[in-house]
Amino acid sequence: MREFLLTVFSLSTLQGAVRAGTPLLLGTLGEVYAERSGVLNLGVEGMMIMGSVTAFGVAYTTGNIWLAILLAALAGGLLALIHAFTSITLRVNQVVSGLAITMLGLGVSGILGKRYIGQPPGVRLGAINIPVLSDLPIIGPLFFRYDPMVYISILLVVVLWFVLYRTRWGLSLRSVGESPATADALGVNVVRVRYLAVFFGGMMAGVGGAYLSVVYAPAWIEGMTAGAGWIVIALTIFAMWDPVRALLGAYLFGGVRVLQYRLQDLGVSPPLLNMLPFIFTILVLWMSAGEAMRKHIGAPAALMQPYVREERG
Amino acid sequence: MADNVVTMRSIVKRFPGVLANDHVDFEARAGEIHALLGENGAGKTTLMNILYGIYQPDEGEIIIRGSPVTIPSPREAIKLGIGMVHQHFRLVETHTVAENIVLGLPGNFFNPARAARSKIREFSERYNLTVDPDARIWQLSAGEQQRVEVIKALYRGADILILDEPTSMLTPGEAEELFAVLRRMASEGKTIIFITHKLDEVMSISDRVTVLRQGRVEATLETAHTSKRELARLMVGREVLFRVERKDMPPGEEVLRIEDLHVLNDKGLPAVKGVSLSVARGEIVGIAGVAGNGQRELVEALVGLRRAEGGRVSVNGREITNQPPKVVIEHGVCYVPGERLTGLVPEMSVAENLILKGYRHQRFCRGPFLDARAIYEHADALIEQYCIMTPSRDTPLKLLSGGNIQRVVLARETCESPDVLIAAHPTSGLDVGAIEYIWQLLLAERERGMAILLVSEDLEEVLALSDRIAVMFEGEFMGVVPAHEVDLEEIGLMMAGAHRRPLDSSSPERGTPPVREVSA
Numbered sequence A: 001m002r003e004f005l006l007t008v009f010s011l012s013t014l015q016g017a018v019r020a021g022t023p024l025l026l027g028t029l030g031e032v033y034a035e036r037s038g039v040l041n042l043g044v045e046g047m048m049i050m051g052s053v054t055a056f057g058v059a060y061t062t063g064n065i066w067l068a069i070l071l072a073a074l075a076g077g078l079l080a081l082i083h084a085f086t087s088i089t090l091r092v093n094q095v096v097s098g099l100a101i102t103m104l105g106l107g108v109s110g111i112l113g114k115r116y117i118g119q120p121p122g123v124r125l126g127a128i129n130i131p132v133l134s135d136l137p138i139i140g141p142l143f144f145r146y147d148p149m150v151y152i153s154i155l156l157v158v159v160l161w162f163v164l165y166r167t168r169w170g171l172s173l174r175s176v177g178e179s180p181a182t183a184d185a186l187g188v189n190v191v192r193v194r195y196l197a198v199f200f201g202g203m204m205a206g207v208g209g210a211y212l213s214v215v216y217a218p219a220w221i222e223g224m225t226a227g228a229g230w231i232v233i234a235l236t237i238f239a240m241w242d243p244v245r246a247l248l249g250a251y252l253f254g255g256v257r258v259l260q261y262r263l264q265d266l267g268v269s270p271p272l273l274n275m276l277p278f279i280f281t282i283l284v285l286w287m288s289a290g291e292a293m294r295k296h297i298g299a300p301a302a303l304m305q306p307y308v309r310e311e312r313g
Numbered sequence B: 001m002a003d004n005v006v007t008m009r010s011i012v013k014r015f016p017g018v019l020a021n022d023h024v025d026f027e028a029r030a031g032e033i034h035a036l037l038g039e040n041g042a043g044k045t046t047l048m049n050i051l052y053g054i055y056q057p058d059e060g061e062i063i064i065r066g067s068p069v070t071i072p073s074p075r076e077a078i079k080l081g082i083g084m085v086h087q088h089f090r091l092v093e094t095h096t097v098a099e100n101i102v103l104g105l106p107g108n109f110f111n112p113a114r115a116a117r118s119k120i121r122e123f124s125e126r127y128n129l130t131v132d133p134d135a136r137i138w139q140l141s142a143g144e145q146q147r148v149e150v151i152k153a154l155y156r157g158a159d160i161l162i163l164d165e166p167t168s169m170l171t172p173g174e175a176e177e178l179f180a181v182l183r184r185m186a187s188e189g190k191t192i193i194f195i196t197h198k199l200d201e202v203m204s205i206s207d208r209v210t211v212l213r214q215g216r217v218e219a220t221l222e223t224a225h226t227s228k229r230e231l232a233r234l235m236v237g238r239e240v241l242f243r244v245e246r247k248d249m250p251p252g253e254e255v256l257r258i259e260d261l262h263v264l265n266d267k268g269l270p271a272v273k274g275v276s277l278s279v280a281r282g283e284i285v286g287i288a289g290v291a292g293n294g295q296r297e298l299v300e301a302l303v304g305l306r307r308a309e310g311g312r313v314s315v316n317g318r319e320i321t322n323q324p325p326k327v328v329i330e331h332g333v334c335y336v337p338g339e340r341l342t343g344l345v346p347e348m349s350v351a352e353n354l355i356l357k358g359y360r361h362q363r364f365c366r367g368p369f370l371d372a373r374a375i376y377e378h379a380d381a382l383i384e385q386y387c388i389m390t391p392s393r394d395t396p397l398k399l400l401s402g403g404n405i406q407r408v409v410l411a412r413e414t415c416e417s418p419d420v421l422i423a424a425h426p427t428s429g430l431d432v433g434a435i436e437y438i439w440q441l442l443l444a445e446r447e448r449g450m451a452i453l454l455v456s457e458d459l460e461e462v463l464a465l466s467d468r469i470a471v472m473f474e475g476e477f478m479g480v481v482p483a484h485e486v487d488l489e490e491i492g493l494m495m496a497g498a499h500r501r502p503l504d505s506s507s508p509e510r511g512t513p514p515v516r517e518v519s520a
Helices: A002-008 A011-036 A044-062 A065-089 A094-116 A139-143 A148-166 A168-178 A180-185 A190-216 A228-238 A243-265 A270-295 B044-051 B074-079 B097-102 B112-127 B142-155 B172-187 B199-205 B228-236 B295-302 B325-330 B350-354 B372-385 B402-414 B432-447 B459-465 B488-495
Strands: B004-015 B018-029 B033-037 B059-064 B067-069 B082-085 B160-164 B191-196 B208-213 B216-222 B254-264 B270-280 B283-288 B308-315 B333-336 B420-424 B451-455 B468-473 B476-482
Touching: A002 A243, A011 A044, A011 A139, A011 A148, A011 A168, A011 A190, A011 A228, A011 A243, A044 A065, A044 A094, A044 A190, A044 A228, A065 A094, A065 A190, A148 A168, A148 A243, A168 A180, A168 A190, A168 B097, A168 B112, A180 A190, A190 A228, A228 A243, A228 A270, A243 A270, B004 B044, B004 B191, B018 B033, B018 B044, B018 B059, B018 B191, B018 B216, B033 B044, B033 B172, B033 B199, B033 B228, B044 B160, B044 B191, B074 B082, B082 B142, B097 B112, B097 B142, B112 B142, B112 B172, B142 B160, B142 B172, B160 B172, B172 B191, B172 B199, B172 B488, B191 B199, B199 B228, B208 B228, B216 B228, B228 B432, B254 B295, B254 B451, B270 B283, B270 B295, B270 B308, B270 B451, B270 B476, B283 B432, B283 B459, B283 B488, B295 B308, B295 B420, B295 B451, B325 B333, B333 B402, B350 B372, B350 B402, B372 B402, B402 B432, B420 B432, B432 B451, B432 B459, B451 B459, B459 B488, B468 B488, B476 B488
Parallel strands: B033 B191, B033 B208, B082 B160, B160 B191, B283 B451, B283 B468, B333 B420, B420 B451
Antiparallel strands: B004 B018, B004 B059, B059 B067, B208 B216, B254 B270, B254 B308, B468 B476
16 A cells, blocks of 8 residues: 555656647647637547647658647647537537537548557657756656646646736627627627637647657557547536646556556556546546536536527527 | 518417518617517517517517617627617626626726726616626526616617616606606617517506517507506406405404514525514415515415424414425415426326325326326316316416416416415416416415415405515515505515504504615
């Protein structure tokens, strides 16, 4: 038991949790924005894996890591535009459209990625040691020895929280997700806000996928997201559509992912460990449902509701 | 012509299968309160939605302050100084008052709501529209929410203000306050367009009135030169009786008895807090109150659709508390739900809807199969008896008008002569003619000895039909009083939360609530 606890709370587990949690955080931040606008995007898994394959391919060919991440964002964003078109313009069922896009992304990435299987990455994004601070005992390795994407994602949490709650854009976004008819009556362009939110969500999913293939792994393996996109969707609920809670949730899940490997050394059966993230997902959804009830926080009221103006109500 | 601020000429608007506006002409002047009167479906709201840019007219032109305009969206309407307060408020419930008011406006990019608060306070004081800019919408009463809507329009510089059925969610007292605000605004030269189907409101607030019927303008009149009777005739297209015959008859023995009932709402908070009441054979007991004061939860608990946390409900002396609906039905309770379509299947035919409750009976079955002939005979008989206007018994229910849909519900529920009828808002959304019919039907059932519990937000309806009236406020009865002993004003006070010492203290066994001092 002591050994178990030591493993769970070891420095390297905590460090690993942050690194494994970062792609989840990136994806969740995007999905929070998409759902805040009233569009459920179940295509996150597909957008993430498209990000992974794009980033790996670009890094492999050009050797430019930032170009790789940028193009991965675009790949995720483009896939998200398909979802935006079907669910916002055509008003097709958002669940069906999202599932289709996940399958599309998994399939296309498999074809595109064939030639990269087993290849070494052209370039990888390593950790940066922040001078002085990174040499502090415990605090140093825990906070100041990560790759730049970890810090960028934390910065994004702050920026996205501020935009959501403290700016006119955020007010429009939240209103569109809560009551599109109200927003429309006040001159907010509901369709534009939703398109932008879904596009942004797709870009973030793409970046999350890129993190996996050019920073975390770094390698291309078919189906390498391995359900991360689905965990993102559960995390969005756990986060109650709030960027700061998304950070906590993502690192928590990152920790579970890391333990999946660490506990194997202690003789816990691998199939059980493979189930761990998903068992944890169910538990978390169950608990957050209770908390949401108590705090009167719910999903955006217009989530999954297509908006049509000229309809007799 | 020169002082017409709004001119709409020959407006045509078609919806699939409906001509909502048929060459409508409408004008409103600066400084007037102009009522737009008509029954449901007459095209009032459609016309104003066109003026506010929500709908596009198929034909016709709009002239604002002398210049022809097209209004492709609410944004353009707002630029033209037009504001609209919708019947169902367009507010984001989880946001604050200030956030709702500044939504969609240019202005500070950072913290847009905070910057607006002082201006909101200014409007509040100037028009006596008290509201806290930092309160969240869901915490506010309907009256307060409406103030937010009015401020929202003023904040956008509206000098043409459209209000769609603004009093439907208000107590009589709140309505008076609103009227005072509107008069003040008109006296400052603003144009107020007031959509309503209530004749009393037209008479008390408007300077002029335009009457719409079936998408066409019947007349535009000076309010001072017309009468309720004339307006009713224009609105309905025939003479309307304002009184229904209600026979005086002594109530019979007690049928429905409610003792100290406690019920929770959907959020798990107490909605009905220890309510007691009894309804006797041949008696209509009306429950008045502003929507959301526990009426829905009370009714649902009575018919077995919601758990009672405490207390007892019995029918003819037999307890039915927390029994499933089937058992409640077997005890002779029938139910007309407040939302009409919750009691019906819109896609199914009239005949099928009429046996939704009785299909288990032997008379509609042959072994495991339904007996089509018995079902059709049953449908034909009810269609005739209840004067249901339907092309055929096989017509999908959703194609019928609201009044006829309600007749189908009432036919199904009352045809087996049950002992108790629980009717929630039986005439909401119906036109005057259909209301008259439903009222007569309820009174006829009363004379046949049914015990009727009538929940309604329409005070006139409660006063016209009830033997006794219970006024519900925040889950409690403010008093249970004989209908002939109270007037509109007194009920209005009770709806706003004032207790009344019950006058029928001669019958404490009827379960009137404990006497309390008047607190307001």
